[in-house]
Amino acid sequence: MQQINLLLASLPDGILLGFVYGVAAMGLTLIWGVMNVINLSHGPIISLGMFGTYIIFIKLGVNPYLGLFIVAPIGLLLGILIYTVAVHRVINAPHLSSLLATFSVNMIIIGLGTAAFTTSPYNVDFNMGSVTLGSTTLLGTRLIAALASVIATGSLYLFLYRTRPGKYIRAVANNRSAAELMGIPSSRILALSFGLGTMLAAISGALIATFFPFSILSGGGYELKSFVIGVLGGLGNPIGALVGGLALGVLEAIVPAFLETSWVPVIEFGLFILVLLVRPNGLFGAKQ
Amino acid sequence: MTNWQKHIGIIIPLLVIAGLMLYPTITGKAAARETAFTILKAIALASSLNILLGYTGYVSFGHIVFFGFGGYVGFYLLSSQGMSLWICILAGGVSSGVLAFLLGKAILRLRGAYFALATIGVNEAMRAFINNFDLFGGPTGITLNFKAYLAYGGAAKALEMAFYVVGGLAILAIILSYIIRTSKFGLGLLAIRENEDAAEVMGVFAPDAKTWAYVLSAIIPGMIGVLFFFKNGNVEPHDAFPLHASIELLVMVMLGGQGTVLGPILGAFAYQGMRGYLVTSDFFKDIQLSVSGALLLIIVLFIPAGAVGWLRQRFPILRRVLA
Numbered sequence: 001m002q003q004i005n006l007l008l009a010s011l012p013d014g015i016l017l018g019f020v021y022g023v024a025a026m027g028l029t030l031i032w033g034v035m036n037v038i039n040l041s042h043g044p045i046i047s048l049g050m051f052g053t054y055i056i057f058i059k060l061g062v063n064p065y066l067g068l069f070i071v072a073p074i075g076l077l078l079g080i081l082i083y084t085v086a087v088h089r090v091i092n093a094p095h096l097s098s099l100l101a102t103f104s105v106n107m108i109i110i111g112l113g114t115a116a117f118t119t120s121p122y123n124v125d126f127n128m129g130s131v132t133l134g135s136t137t138l139l140g141t142r143l144i145a146a147l148a149s150v151i152a153t154g155s156l157y158l159f160l161y162r163t164r165p166g167k168y169i170r171a172v173a174n175n176r177s178a179a180e181l182m183g184i185p186s187s188r189i190l191a192l193s194f195g196l197g198t199m200l201a202a203i204s205g206a207l208i209a210t211f212f213p214f215s216i217l218s219g220g221g222y223e224l225k226s227f228v229i230g231v232l233g234g235l236g237n238p239i240g241a242l243v244g245g246l247a248l249g250v251l252e253a254i255v256p257a258f259l260e261t262s263w264v265p266v267i268e269f270g271l272f273i274l275v276l277l278v279r280p281n282g283l284f285g286a287k288q
Numbered sequence: 289m290t291n292w293q294k295h296i297g298i299i300i301p302l303l304v305i306a307g308l309m310l311y312p313t314i315t316g317k318a319a320a321r322e323t324a325f326t327i328l329k330a331i332a333l334a335s336s337l338n339i340l341l342g343y344t345g346y347v348s349f350g351h352i353v354f355f356g357f358g359g360y361v362g363f364y365l366l367s368s369q370g371m372s373l374w375i376c377i378l379a380g381g382v383s384s385g386v387l388a389f390l391l392g393k394a395i396l397r398l399r400g401a402y403f404a405l406a407t408i409g410v411n412e413a414m415r416a417f418i419n420n421f422d423l424f425g426g427p428t429g430i431t432l433n434f435k436a437y438l439a440y441g442g443a444a445k446a447l448e449m450a451f452y453v454v455g456g457l458a459i460l461a462i463i464l465s466y467i468i469r470t471s472k473f474g475l476g477l478l479a480i481r482e483n484e485d486a487a488e489v490m491g492v493f494a495p496d497a498k499t500w501a502y503v504l505s506a507i508i509p510g511m512i513g514v515l516f517f518f519k520n521g522n523v524e525p526h527d528a529f530p531l532h533a534s535i536e537l538l539v540m541v542m543l544g545g546q547g548t549v550l551g552p553i554l555g556a557f558a559y560q561g562m563r564g565y566l567v568t569s570d571f572f573k574d575i576q577l578s579v580s581g582a583l584l585l586i587i588v589l590f591i592p593a594g595a596v597g598w599l600r601q602r603f604p605i606l607r608r609v610l611a
Binding site: 032036038085086089090093094095096097099100101103104105106107108109110111112114115220224227228231235260262263264265266268269270272273276277280 | 341345347349394395397398400401402404405406408409410412413415416417419420427531535538539542546574575576577578579580581582584585588589592
């Protein structure tokens with residue numbers, strides 16, 4: 001009975017967090033789906049998103065949710081810059097090259113970030129009240145973050161399926177050379193996709209910063225979570241990432257009711273390896 | 289061609305190691321031994337990784353898991369069971385080899401980036417598991433009783449001995465790397481790197497060859513792990529499985545030239561040297577990570593074959609000397 005109460009208390013929270021995790025993973029999996037590059041600079045960009053909220057809210061005094069409209073375009077431009085400088089030259093090289101190229105971007109950002117913000121934790125004290133439903137209490141910041149995540153996912157879906165650049169992205173993801181033959185400027189589309197991926201990472205970081213403390217290094221943990229989610233939902237399937245995010249959020253809420261919290265990563269990464277081996281296209285059967 | 293000319297490719301690497309092992313005695317400074325220890329450790333680890341990465345073409349992002357796991361097993365035997373260091377080092381190597389064999393059977397079926405992701409998962413899962421494993425001390429790890437050093441003539445002597453042992457292991461790693469590189473087995477691995485399906489058609493039984501490459505690349509990191517924790521006197525999950533150390537190893541191999549015997553040695557040398565310089569320099573110490581990152585980016589973008597690979601492409605005559 002006690003466990004059920006505990007579950008009822010933690011499950012809604014887990015689900016809300018899952019939406020935010022989903023957005024982070026969506027950025028990673030979008031880039032993988034379009035250009036077969038695993039973006040190892042994903043974590044530091046999430047951290048930059050967190051510091052975006054910090055600067056916008058604490059230093060400039062703007063509401064963090066309005067701040068999303070500043071963080072997002074900066075994330076997009078940063079992604080396009082990273083693609084142009086670091087990724088474009090190695091896009092057709094073996095995987096090791098693109099992994100190391102994005103990792104070097106990771107090092108550059110962490111190095112500059114450490115010089116600017118040090119590695120000590122920051123906290124954005126932002127309160128949106130809370131909602132009580134029976135025995136569970138939901139924090140307002142998490143509710144809004146989940147809502148923003150759903151909106152971000154919906155917009156991405158509309159963009160990919162209803163607009164011309166979105167269709168270009170899907171065409172390039174499907175078959176780059178055929179898309180080029182149809183007159184699609186593939187380099188620009190790849191840069192745009194990379195930018196969208198980093199934009200989603202920055203948005204998720206900005207949302208996480210409203211309810212968790214963070215440092216320049218904390219993006220790394222969310223990057224690892226994004227890998228797990230991406231694999232659960234099917235790498236290269238942005239919408240599957242949201243489902244994978246929910247699955248991870250629920251898992252993180254359920255496991256502590258039965259085992260110690262420190263077992264959560266064991267189960268997460270165990271599941272991750274298992275899914276990679278058994279269903280490399282994701283639990284929910286994304287078609288390649 | 290006389291016999292030594294045929295094996296000139298191994299002579300240069302061995303000379304480098306010998307120089308490094310003599311360096312502290314020549315300068316007579318204790319700090320020099322510490323520097324040389326770090327470089328020798330990096331050489332041994334990078335050369336081991338090169339067997340999988342350079343020869344077989346599988347990118348492992350979690351190779352440090354063998355360092356940590358072997359180190360933990362050996363260190364546990366050393367501190368809790370009181371076994372001798374030599375047996376513990378062997379045990380560390382064997383346990384890492386067995387782990388690699390079992391893992392290899394499972395995850396080497398994955399190719400390309402999927403394999404790379406799986407190795408990250410293995411490293412993180414192992415770290416999280418050890419964190420909960422009470423036999424190995426959980427999150428606080430194991431600390432060696434200071435008395436254990438008495439069997440090796442006190443702490444100072446033990447540290448000096450550890451230095452020569454790490455040199456020996458580095459030599460072992462290089463000889464292993466050279467033997468594989470010049471053997472038929474190694475040729476099979478190179479074929480897998482170029483095109484796995486074609487290699488299978490040509491009669492290379494890829495699953496076995498890959499698994500053995502994985503095992504061979506895991507044994508020496510396990511032994512190094514035991515030695516390193518013995519030298520430090522304690523082990524914690526956080527120190528044993530640092531994901532960034534795996535990536536540093538990749539950088540070293542790339543820097544020097546993947547798939548060559550000399551490459552990882554040069555890479556380890558250059559990377560550790562550069563890092564040592566950046567961390568201590570007044571101008572760079574705050575942004576040393578960014579500077580390393582920028583250098584790495586330049587190498588990946590413009591010299592993907594690494595230093596040795598570039599020299600071999602540019603000056604064909606060097607191909608005989610630089611294996």
